[in-house]
Amino acid sequence: MTTEKKDKGMPIGITLDPGVYYRCGCGKSKNLPFCDESHSGSADLPIRFEIDKRQKVFICGCGLTGEQPFCDGSCGVSLADRQ
Numbered sequence: 001m002t003t004e005k006k007d008k009g010m011p012i013g014i015t016l017d018p019g020v021y022y023r024c025g026c027g028k029s030k031n032l033p034f035c036d037e038s039h040s041g042s043a044d045l046p047i048r049f050e051i052d053k054r055q056k057v058f059i060c061g062c063g064l065t066g067e068q069p070f071c072d073g074s075c076g077v078s079l080a081d082r083q
């Protein structure tokens with residue numbers, strides 16, 4: 001994932017129900033941070049992830065995390081202040 005995304009720079013806090021999700025990997029989705037299949041024909045594929053219980057998660061918006069699709073603090077933002 002590159003850092004040249006429309007939602008770059010900040011973690012995206014969102015509460016998700018249990019299920020399978022696809023994080024947009026191309027930046028073209030009209031439903032960021034989720035894939036809407038706009039990547040068709042692109043090498044930047046979506047990142048699949050599962051949520052097993054309803055919870056608030058922070059999706060990486062900067063592209064620097066080592067724990068895609070989740071923010072790991074590499075952006076410098078403290079998630080402790082955002083819970």
Ligand code: FES
Nearest residue numbers: 060061062071075
């Ligand atoms: S938004 Fe990318 S590491 Fe926090």
